[in-house]
Amino acid sequence: GENVEQHPSTLSVQEGDSAVIKCTYSDSASNYFPWYKQELGKRPQLIIDIRSNVGEKKDQRIAVTLNKTAKHFSLHITETQPEDSAVYFCAATAFGNEKLTFGTGTRLTIIP
């Protein structure tokens, strides 16, 4: 089955700097890669996703890149703000398979 590895497990960055979280997946059939943000005590919420037919997607300060050959994808957050502090999860799934396999999460702390 699919296996998703996520690094780093914790990340601290100065406010205004950029943060990068990386994930690798094992199943070459995976073609959908969402990222979820979970604030303390709250439910995970989708922040951005990418499908395998594109290499990059941006939404304001957030971007995701995908390298299908290397089977890895990354989340980039620019101009970080205190409200970006949360746990971020990457996930992967194959077309037609409703099972989302998640990474173990990255706790991002923005230092004011």
Add this chain to the structure above:
Amino acid sequence: KAGVTQTPRYLIKTRGQQVTLSCSPISGHRSVSWYQQTPGQGLQFLFEYFSETQRNKGNFPGRFSGRQFSNSRSEMNVSTLELGDSALYLCASRPTGPNTEAFFGQGTRLTVV
């Protein structure tokens, strides 16, 4: 539109007991998945139901079971509880179609003592 609702929010059970958790998906969503969240382990997939049928199952022992009703509401049952079952149990519903967003409930915090 109401979000995904899970009940109860908190549970304390004793080892050996059984527990049933409930999840009401967003109206119109027929896919419901369950995840176990523990510190350091992320979100581990338990199972997924669609139109009352289990379509996917994760690597959990048979003590973990679930079902889905005709109104798409789902329940998850854990029998013979162990201390290691203490976790946040999240359910998520998805609209029909490939690669759709999963909407999570607030979760049920289960503590086994």
